[in-house]
Amino acid sequence: MVGSSGEYAIIAPMRVLLVASPAHATVARFTPTLATLAAQGCSIEACLPLSSELTREGIPHVALGDSELDAALRGLTDGDLLIAPLAGPAALGAVAHVIGRGAGAPLLLVDANDAGDLVGSLAMARDGGTVGAAVRERLIQSAAFALASVLAPAARGNDEFPERQLLLLERVRTFQHGENPHQRAAAYQHALRNRAGVLGAQLVQGSEPTLNDVLDLDAGARLVADLPIPSAALIRHTDPIGVATAETPLGALKRALGTDHAAASGAIVALNMPIDRAVAVEIASGSYEAVVAPGVADESAA
Structure with a gap:
C-alpha cells in the first residue's frame, strides 16, 4: 500500500x-x-x-x-x-x-x-x-x-457514587443553530441508557424543536415532574412564567396562564398529565412554541 x-x-x-x-x-x-x-x-x-x-x-x-x-x-x-x-x-x-x-x-x-x-x-x-x-x-x-x-x-463498579466513571455520549441530533444564530449546536445523551426525557419524546405534531425549545421543554418537564398531578408550567428562557396545580388538568393550565397571561405568548407549556380535549382546546387558543406532556389522553386532541 x-x-x-x-x-x-x-x-x-x-x-x-x-x-x-x-x-x-x-x-x-x-x-x-x-x-x-x-x-x-x-x-x-x-x-x-x-x-x-x-x-x-x-x-x-x-x-x-x-x-x-x-x-x-x-x-x-x-x-x-x-x-x-x-x-x-x-x-x-x-x-x-x-x-x-x-x-x-x-x-x-x-x-x-x-x-x-x-x-x-x-x-x-x-x-x-x-x-x-x-x-x-x-x-x-x-x-x-x-x-x-x-x-x-x-470502570464504574457497583458503587452508587463511584470515584471514577466513563461517560459515553452519542449524538441524537444537530440543530440549525445554537442559542444564538451564529452558534452551532448538537444534542447528546447517554449511550448506554435507553433514550428518555425530552430528547426521547415522540414528536406528535409540528416541526422539530430548536435548541432553545429543547432547553425550555427540558426545564419545564423537570419542574412539573416534581409537582402533584395535575400540574402545569409555562417556561421562557428556561425560567418559569407561571406554575400551578389544581383539581383538573385544565384548571392547572388556566391557573398557570393566569400568573402572567401576556408573557405566556411564545412560551412552552409543560404538563405532568396526558393532554385531554379540554386542555388541547385551551392550548390551541394561544400561541406557544411547544408543548411537552406524558401523552395524549384523547387522540382527537392531537
Whole structure:
C-alpha cells in the first residue's frame, strides 16, 4: 500500500485477520463481508476456534494458534484489515493494540454495520481510487467507542457514587443553530441508557424543536415532574412564567396562564398529565412554541 496526504491506494493483496469468540452471535454478521473479501483475493486468517465456522460457510482461510495469532496481529500493516467484534478477551486486546499503534495501524472493523462503507472504499481503491484518512478515522472512532462501552461498566463498579466513571455520549441530533444564530449546536445523551426525557419524546405534531425549545421543554418537564398531578408550567428562557396545580388538568393550565397571561405568548407549556380535549382546546387558543406532556389522553386532541 502506498499513500500521500492521508490517502492510501491498495497495490497488493490485503491480509484480513479475524479475532473473535465463536460463541458470540455477532460473528455470523461478518460472514458476508468475509466472503466478499475472499472473493476479491484477500487472504483470510482467523483464530483457531473460528476455523470450523468459516469452513462451514465455505470461506477459505488460514487457522492460527495463539502464538501465531499474536505474531499475525503485530505483523498487520496499514494495507491490512483487522475484524474483531468485541467478544472475548482476545478481541478486546487486539482492538486495543491496533488503536494504540496510531500511524501505520491496519484498518479496523468491529461493527458489522460499518462493513458496507469499508467494502465500498476497498473496491474503489482496487479500481485506482483511494481509501481516505476519513474512512480510517471513522472506523477507529467506532472501534474506540465500542471498546469504551465494554469497559465503562467495569470502570464504574457497583458503587452508587463511584470515584471514577466513563461517560459515553452519542449524538441524537444537530440543530440549525445554537442559542444564538451564529452558534452551532448538537444534542447528546447517554449511550448506554435507553433514550428518555425530552430528547426521547415522540414528536406528535409540528416541526422539530430548536435548541432553545429543547432547553425550555427540558426545564419545564423537570419542574412539573416534581409537582402533584395535575400540574402545569409555562417556561421562557428556561425560567418559569407561571406554575400551578389544581383539581383538573385544565384548571392547572388556566391557573398557570393566569400568573402572567401576556408573557405566556411564545412560551412552552409543560404538563405532568396526558393532554385531554379540554386542555388541547385551551392550548390551541394561544400561541406557544411547544408543548411537552406524558401523552395524549384523547387522540382527537392531537
